[in-house]
Amino acid sequence: MSKEEQNNHDETNQNPQEPTISRRYFLAGSACLSVATAVSLSPLLNAEEVPSSEDLIQKHYKELSTEEKKEIFAKLESEINQQYGVTAKISDPAPLDGVEFAYVLNLGRCIGCRKCVYACMDENNQSRSPQKQYIRVMKMKKGTINLETSSHDYPEKEASSKDHFYMPVACQQCREPKCIEVCPVKATWKEKDGIVVVDYNWCIGCRYCEAACPYHARRFNFAKPQIPKQEINPDMGYLSNRPRYMGVMEKCTFCLHKTRRGEYPSCMEVCPTGSRKFGNIRDPESEVRKIIEQERVFVLKQEVGTLPKFYYTFAK
Amino acid sequence: MGNNGKKTHFEQGEFWKKVILPGTVILLLFFIFWGDSKPPIPSPVPLNAEWYSPETARGEILVNTVMPGNCFICHSVQIPDPTTISPQFAHITVKLEHGVNDRCYNCHHIYDRDSLAGDGESKISFATPERLCARCHGIIVRDWKDGTHGLRQGGWLVKGGKDPVNFTCTECHDPHTPQFKYMHAAPAPTWPEKTLRQSRQSDDDPKSAFLTESIQERF
Numbered sequence: 001m002s003k004e005e006q007n008n009h010d011e012t013n014q015n016p017q018e019p020t021i022s023r024r025y026f027l028a029g030s031a032c033l034s035v036a037t038a039v040s041l042s043p044l045l046n047a048e049e050v051p052s053s054e055d056l057i058q059k060h061y062k063e064l065s066t067e068e069k070k071e072i073f074a075k076l077e078s079e080i081n082q083q084y085g086v087t088a089k090i091s092d093p094a095p096l097d098g099v100e101f102a103y104v105l106n107l108g109r110c111i112g113c114r115k116c117v118y119a120c121m122d123e124n125n126q127s128r129s130p131q132k133q134y135i136r137v138m139k140m141k142k143g144t145i146n147l148e149t150s151s152h153d154y155p156e157k158e159a160s161s162k163d164h165f166y167m168p169v170a171c172q173q174c175r176e177p178k179c180i181e182v183c184p185v186k187a188t189w190k191e192k193d194g195i196v197v198v199d200y201n202w203c204i205g206c207r208y209c210e211a212a213c214p215y216h217a218r219r220f221n222f223a224k225p226q227i228p229k230q231e232i233n234p235d236m237g238y239l240s241n242r243p244r245y246m247g248v249m250e251k252c253t254f255c256l257h258k259t260r261r262g263e264y265p266s267c268m269e270v271c272p273t274g275s276r277k278f279g280n281i282r283d284p285e286s287e288v289r290k291i292i293e294q295e296r297v298f299v300l301k302q303e304v305g306t307l308p309k310f311y312y313t314f315a316k
Numbered sequence: 317m318g319n320n321g322k323k324t325h326f327e328q329g330e331f332w333k334k335v336i337l338p339g340t341v342i343l344l345l346f347f348i349f350w351g352d353s354k355p356p357i358p359s360p361v362p363l364n365a366e367w368y369s370p371e372t373a374r375g376e377i378l379v380n381t382v383m384p385g386n387c388f389i390c391h392s393v394q395i396p397d398p399t400t401i402s403p404q405f406a407h408i409t410v411k412l413e414h415g416v417n418d419r420c421y422n423c424h425h426i427y428d429r430d431s432l433a434g435d436g437e438s439k440i441s442f443a444t445p446e447r448l449c450a451r452c453h454g455i456i457v458r459d460w461k462d463g464t465h466g467l468r469q470g471g472w473l474v475k476g477g478k479d480p481v482n483f484t485c486t487e488c489h490d491p492h493t494p495q496f497k498y499m500h501a502a503p504a505p506t507w508p509e510k511t512l513r514q515s516r517q518s519d520d521d522p523k524s525a526f527l528t529e530s531i532q533e534r535f
Contacts, residue, residue, distance in 0.1 A: 226360040
């Protein structure tokens, strides 16, 4: 040891411009650094969702053949069974021909009871903790639609106030969706019936779409979604309400696993005042079409040019 | 380090002693004790079924479903008075707050307990209350027939889908006090505070009042 130090000392004296590091300090330092790196990376060992090799080579949803879809759905079903102990059925109904979904909400009737919010959570297997909700009910003073000063965390006793009206805002299913334009990996797109969907297995979680959406309609899973086992809805759609992963975006899909079978979305079925109306805008006999023809409807943030298919009205 | 060959501030090995080693130890301590100090995510709480059931808001029909007793014990003896305003005796629980429509026999048939009053002497069955309501609220009933008024369940696509479930007038509105009663609302979201739109920025602050007034002045 002393020899080594001596050598080092000699070297230092010989070449003062190039100070060398002794082996001892080098080893000590590198050992410390490597331990620190290992400790700082150790949380990765506890990572809950490590993708399997099959997940990594899975193709984009649009490139999947029917057989591949079947395999993937079976795999997802077994994963869900393992994770939640629920026998789920993942379906993937195709968009119907000649159908374009639209929504009309009568603000004159909405009482801000937030039943739609929780029915949506129940139907769409949304994370209970941390809480995720697609619908935000904005409480606004009567006289103007002022989103800047609205609140959506009003306590339940402030619902149905006579001085306010309540504007539930969820995904507006735009005809010109800004969220799909910014997606760098095309993990979100607009379906033929006008519903904007996300492939949770393709999303990389960059949150560009969340920033691009003028309605703050997209939600990001910062943590692994937690749902009580008894509350899992076993009727799942691949593009809609199957359990999400940590680190992916999610959004309202008009309950496409239900609506593409001809049913109403959940938020509409629970609305006690009937302010929500849903239907096929291309069908001249449909409810939404009649309201749009008879009443004065407006869309939210018309000036941003997203052409939403979610209309608001102040009908009686 | 030094260009002129002098001994620098850090002598040989001192850089390691004074910077790297203590730094690494501090880093280690930081990662061990504070690195994973995020607050734990609380375990999920099941949703209350009342929060997403429409029944809690439209239970009005239950008020009037059962009227105990035999109607004829009283109504065969008493001669009906068409100007009767307040519900009496057995019907004391009924509160009539239907605007200007404040007489019992405007809607109930005066000689038949099991029917509602139609035009003239005609009768309307209790099963089709919308025919009675349409005598005054025609536009609403038209909208209801179109499907644009009131709650609907089931399916939008009749063919191949679920059967649509429609609700008649009295299944949501209490005909005696028809103004909608708001019973139970669901609680506010429990999101992280920074993602909530706080009430303090809400419509009570001066900026909002200014905006509201200035917009109202324009119209």
